[in-house]
Amino acid sequence: MTPDLIAQIYGSTAIGVGVILAAAGLGSAIGWGLICAKTLEGIARQPEMRPALMTNMFIFAGLMESFPFIILAFAMWFLFANPFVDAMGAAITAMGG
Secondary structure (H helix, E strand, O other): OOHHHHHHHHHHHHHHHHHHHHHHHHHHHHHHHHHHHHHHHHHHHOHHHHHHHHHHHHHHHHHHHHHHHHHHHHHHHHHHOOHHHHHHHHHHHHOOO
């Protein structure tokens, strides 16, 4: 494997990781907005349900907040323990190169 090929794999992986992190951030932000909007809607309709709705909101918000961190862990794995370099090396070896 040439250094150019390895650099190209790492560059493509970095672009892919950037897109993945951007999508995770956007999805989390949209999720937070929907969770808060629907909670406020529910409180406006039935003010006596406020404690139950707030409890549910914080539980679901915690779940929503964990999503970008899980995606971040996968992104760091792709960047620092790049499995594509080894796979490309194995493919080249299998082809007889």
